[in-house]
Amino acid sequence: MKVLVAVPALNEAAVIGQVLQSLSEVHSLRDVVIIDDGSRDATAQIARRAGARVVSHPINLGVGAAMGTAFKYAVREGYDVVVQFDGDGQHRPEHIAELVGGLDAADIVIGSRFASGGTFKSSAARRGVQRFIAWVVSAYARTRLTDATSGFRASGPRALAVFAEHYPVEWLGDTVESIVLATRQNLVVREIPVGMNERAGGTPSQSVFRATLYTARILFILGLASIRSVPPQLRASRAGKEVAA
Amino acid sequence: MTPQVLAIAMAVVLLIVVLLLLRSYVLPEKYAVLWLIASIVAIVLSAWPGLLQAASDFFGISQPINLLFVGAFFVVFLLLMQISLELARTRDELRRALQRLALDIEKTSEDDDD
Numbered sequence: 001m002k003v004l005v006a007v008p009a010l011n012e013a014a015v016i017g018q019v020l021q022s023l024s025e026v027h028s029l030r031d032v033v034i035i036d037d038g039s040r041d042a043t044a045q046i047a048r049r050a051g052a053r054v055v056s057h058p059i060n061l062g063v064g065a066a067m068g069t070a071f072k073y074a075v076r077e078g079y080d081v082v083v084q085f086d087g088d089g090q091h092r093p094e095h096i097a098e099l100v101g102g103l104d105a106a107d108i109v110i111g112s113r114f115a116s117g118g119t120f121k122s123s124a125a126r127r128g129v130q131r132f133i134a135w136v137v138s139a140y141a142r143t144r145l146t147d148a149t150s151g152f153r154a155s156g157p158r159a160l161a162v163f164a165e166h167y168p169v170e171w172l173g174d175t176v177e178s179i180v181l182a183t184r185q186n187l188v189v190r191e192i193p194v195g196m197n198e199r200a201g202g203t204p205s206q207s208v209f210r211a212t213l214y215t216a217r218i219l220f221i222l223g224l225a226s227i228r229s230v231p232p233q234l235r236a237s238r239a240g241k242e243v244a245a
Numbered sequence: 246m247t248p249q250v251l252a253i254a255m256a257v258v259l260l261i262v263v264l265l266l267l268r269s270y271v272l273p274e275k276y277a278v279l280w281l282i283a284s285i286v287a288i289v290l291s292a293w294p295g296l297l298q299a300a301s302d303f304f305g306i307s308q309p310i311n312l313l314f315v316g317a318f319f320v321v322f323l324l325l326m327q328i329s330l331e332l333a334r335t336r337d338e339l340r341r342a343l344q345r346l347a348l349d350i351e352k353t354s355e356d357d358d359d
Contacts, residue, residue: 224268228267229268232270
């Protein structure tokens with residue numbers, strides 16, 4: 001199986017070199033693509049010099065669009081698996097093999113910070129919100145998921161075919177909505193415990209207002225998903241395949 | 246048939262239209278939020294006219310209908326403002342994307358000449 005590691009990155013010049021260095025110990029950089037989402041610093045140049053492939057968005061389109069580009073790239077270049085890996089040093093390269101290994105029994109494997117074995121410290125309020133969201137999403141996906149918003153995940157061939165056609169781009173769409181979308185396409189979603197590093201850049205927002213908005217947004221995504229039909233892009237591509245077959 | 250039934254029916258139709266557009270991926274969620282709030286408020290106000298009366302009394306407006314006009318005007322103002330801002334942003338992004346594309350094309354054709 002050809003495995004592509006996709007790293008969405010926005011203005012990560014300070015850490016991207018180090019991230020690629022640690023990645024190179026477990027994965028050939030020829031099979032690593034940086035999706036530079038309109039960075040204004042030297043992220044793309046540093047990554048290219050390190051030997052990784054770089055796809056640059058001319059303007060900032062968001063993480064969801066960056067992963068959408070990554071899936072399209074993977075399909076075009078003939079990869080079977082895409083592993084999403086953060087550009088800020090949060091994810092640990094040693095878990096990549098475990099994620100890919102999990103694809104034997106699933107279409108999407110999510111690295112969870114909260115599943116037993118995962119190590120992650122956060123405030124009680126934040127944990128409460130995460131637990132609530134995990135409960136709702138698990139009920140929806142009919143499988144136990146403790147960390148629906150984790151961006152550390154591997155997608156197998158069947159998931160690739162779906163995501164290359166349609167990947168949610170709006171806030172939290174790339175994480176939560178993509179799980180729901182996959183479930184509705186009868187893909188199997190599983191999680192494995194992973195450890196994560198402290199974020200090198202950026203601070204996670206903690207305010208009550210933000211947490212409320214966050215929870216409301218996720219409930220809105222799930223509510224909307226239950227009335228939504230198949231995305232038009234997917235329907236079109238499937239119709240095309242049926243005609244071809 | 247009372248005018249109230251007509252008002253409720255119109256508000257419900259608005260809500261259904263917004264939900265159908267959302268469902269078919271035509272209207273992005275980002276733009277749907279204001280429309281959803283507006284249609285739900287319209288349903289609530291037409292179903293319980295007493296609410297409007299109470300709100301008018303609170304603001305010291307003698308005719309409740311005037312509060313409705315002010316409120317509706319404000320929502321329309323917000324929706325128009327959102328559209329203007331999005332249009333400005335989209336134009337800016339399109340310009341930047343095309344400039345970048347033009348520069349890249351120039352660079353590749355230079356490479357071909359070598």
